[in-house]
Amino acid sequence: MISQYEVLETNHMVEEENLDVRTITIGISLLDCIDSDLDSVNEKIYSKLTSVARDLVKVGGQIEREYGIPIVNKRVSVTPIALVGAAACKRPEDFVTIAHTLDKAAHQLGINFIGGYSALVSKGMTAAEENLIRSIPQALAETELVCASVNLASTRTGINMDAVRLMGEIVHETAVYTKEEDSLGCAKLVVFCNAPDDNPFMAGAFHGVTEADAIINVGVSGPGVVKTALESVRGESFEILCETIKKTAFKITRVGQLVAKEASKRLNIPFGIIDLSLAPTPAIGDSVADILELIGLERVGAPGTTAALALLNDQVKKGGIMASSYVGGLSGAFIPVSEDQGMIDAVQANALTLEKLEAMTCVCSVGLDMIAIPGASSADTISGIIADEMAIGMINQKTTAVRLIPVIGKDVGDSVELGGLLGTAPVQPVSTFGCSDFVNRGGRIPAPIHSFKN
Secondary structure, eight states, X not given: OOOHHXXXXXXXXXXXXXXXXXXXXXXEOOGGGOOSSHHHHHHHHHHHHHHHTTTHHHHHHHHHHHHOOOEEEEEEEESOHHHHTTXXXXXXXXXXXXXXXXXXXXXXXXXXEEEEEEEEOSSOOOHHHHHHHHHHHHHHHHOSSEEEEXXXXXXXXXXXXXXXXXXXXXXXXXXXXXXGGTSGGGGGEEEEESOOTTOOSSSSOOXXXXXXXXXXXXXXXXXXXXXXXXXXXXXXXXXXXXXXXXXHHHHHHHHHHHHHHHHHXXXXXXXXXXXXEEOOOSXXXXXXXXXXXXXXOSSTTSTTHHHHHHHHHHHHHHXXXXXXXXXXXXXXXXXXXXXXXXXXXXXXXXXXOHHHHXXXXXXXXXXXXXXXXXXXXXXXXXXXXHHHHHHHHHHHTSOEXXXXXXXXXXXXXXXXEOOGGGOEEEBOOOOOSOOHHHHTSOSEEOOOGGGOOO
């Protein structure tokens, strides 16, 4: 039960500290839409999406007004389309028709994004999965609200290096397809190691096959709330610092729990998980980088940055788990460069490099996220960066991801305006040394020894 004190405290966090519910995401299974006829698949998908999620935007608006809690996005995730379209889609172009159907349904529903144009290929690729992957550049160029993801690796299966090599090509091709929009398509494409089935955040959300027919997942964000709390404990010991972060994360998660339960009841869809993620926005005061600097860094990227981020991530999860029985998804601290003004400032001050960001991904919730790189970067270089990040996730038994934006026509020193929550990205340098002999070997990098649990 939410107390009156908690309601008043929540109102203060909303009004003064940028607290928001980042998303209500309905996960919808499309397994019952499988058909050998492509037209029938598209008809079934459109019908199910516009039926199950028809009241999402309306209910989200009602909850916002009644509780005074901003709900920034209303989203839908679906079963990986490589599975749904396998029987009907014989060419990449066939999958593109499904992308158009998803986009049409998303516009009809009035939602912000739809995720699940996805393939899970951590050990190998079927013909259908390869066709979906090869369709991604065209699909993202021709749709507005569709998000794509590919899981390339896991701790249990190793790294599918054939898929890693292919995704380097696909990321670069997507950049070219959307070059007139500063390669915006790449902002809607993410690759994973150990992708969770219940992530409500885009671009990586999909509805896992282990999930129910439909589920409500809520993502909560509150960097500004944590920042305000830490301003009151400047110079205090690590014990007090950690306790403050845990208590604050508890309060933020309680807000998410309230919204999730209300949305579940009103939509008559079971509640899944709360994803407690400190997901920043370009707004001043809503920055994970600001939190790290309050912990004691002169600038993010300085010595001690990885340790400070590890502390923050761990305490956020500990506080959140106490507030809800169902914390899942990614949960923790996100470090997307373009979406965090403090991160942007650190890059522009030459304090934060791609290599330091990679080190930080060992302890954050996601990985190399929303990073603009020179448009001339080769597909092999992109594959090498992806392989490094997949290895971090595989060895550390955690989710890692890569969302790179090779901005065609731009180089180091330029910046790209992506708009809205996607923010502004300074173009960062990448190593000029090659890795083509490595990424083109073919096959798989085996799973680590500690993966054998049976």
